Amino acid sequence: MELHCVKPAEGDFAAAPAVSRKYAWIVFALTFGLLLSDYMSRQVLNAVFPLLKSAWGLSDTQLGSLSGVVALMVGVLTFPLSVLADRWGRVRSLILMAALWSVATLGCAFATSYGEMLVARAFVGLGEAAYGSVGIALILSIFPLHLRSTLTGAFMAGGAFGSVLGMALGGFVAVHFGWRASFGAMACFGIVLVAAYRLVVSEKRLVARHADGSAAESNPRDVITSFRALVAGLFSTISVVCAYVGSGLQLFIMGAVIAWMPSFLNRYYGLPADKAAAGAAVFVLLGGVGMVACGIVTDRVCRTMPSRKWMTAIAYCLISFTLLSIGFRLDTGALQLVLLGAGILVVAGTSGPAGAMVANLTPASIHASAFATLTLANNLLGLAPGPLVTGFIADRVGLLGALQVIPLVSLAATVAFAIGRSRYTRDLRRIDALRGIAAKE
Incomplete structure (x- = not known):
């Protein structure tokens, strides 16, 4: 196999x-x-x-x-x-x-x-x-x-x-x-x-x-010969699994905050529904800009030492945790909105590093399948449950209380990326060994 x-x-x-x-x-x-x-x-x-x-x-x-x-x-x-x-x-x-x-x-x-x-x-x-x-x-x-x-x-x-x-x-x-x-x-x-x-x-x-x-796609039939081999390629190392999990957990916060931001602006800033939606759209754009900016920063920082991608992912998790945790505990006003905007700017910054990790740790011929797996992790662990869990907590402690708790998920994402980093060098050596065996065959 x-x-x-x-x-x-x-x-x-x-x-x-x-x-x-x-x-x-x-x-x-x-x-x-x-x-x-x-x-x-x-x-x-x-x-x-x-x-x-x-x-x-x-x-x-x-x-x-x-x-x-x-x-x-x-x-x-x-x-x-x-x-x-x-x-x-x-x-x-x-x-x-x-x-x-x-x-x-x-x-x-x-x-x-x-x-x-x-x-x-x-x-x-x-x-x-x-x-x-x-x-x-x-x-x-x-x-x-x-x-x-x-x-x-x-x-x-x-x-x-x-x-x-x-x-x-x-x-x-x-x-x-x-x-x-x-x-x-x-x-x-x-x-x-x-x-x-x-x-x-x-x-x-x-x-x-x-x-x-x-090209990797020129003759994919020569690369993966069975479903078992495909699964082995997608989950070949602990570090790639950690990249899937860390990315999904971090996007839990993105999904939760974006979904409930219109309601937050409506309830706590007294904005009518249309203006609250427009304000939330600004935060969505900030999240998108942050994905691009954080990806660029990661590549610049990691140009001479690619393994630093794990550290940048950890940094984005901790920065977003700090900014959002403090932001949702401040009184309503300009400072709160600035901190929340800064937090959302980096909260999905792990998308670029996580995608690069997945690409580096899986065979090029199954990259579409690997990114599909990453997409599933992002949705099943993050974007789908984020709004639901936030709503569940909000029914018990109020929306503001729920949004104050949600950033804690970043700490779990941090742990996943830290474990991946600790295994990364060992896993790359294993991949190189498998590549050598395949070349001899």
């Missing part, structure tokens, strides 16, 4: 593909653009809730199901579709997925009933399910290893930016042209990007730009 190909050690920068810098950034821009389209198509629905409710007389439960069905499809299908993409080809998979969610979003514009809208939204979720994991796997395969934290942080931040754009632009278009036009605009944006992607990016072109003429 040995893996036939193992990711080189983190410091082995020579192993990075020799890709034209200009072409690599064009591929990144197009892939990132489609990620924006992904989240814009997903979140535009929230902007037209009131119009749909009025037009079709929908209940809040039905409205919630139209949003929830996308998350359900993504949660259920992320991993299996990522595994298929590793085997079938990442570029082909990305184009197919983007085309599917774009056409499905257009279908939402023509829906005439709740049932039709629900089916269309399910297909939106089907198209979006594995895009994030496959997209970042493709991006990392064409850039030098020392940019992994920056690229992972920037790519993951696209979700925050796309969500805000989808709600803002969707609401604007809906007010001026109707809710159907909102879905149509998002669909057209996606279709144009799909056409551009198909013209510019191809698997053959990417393979041709590798120094050795072989």
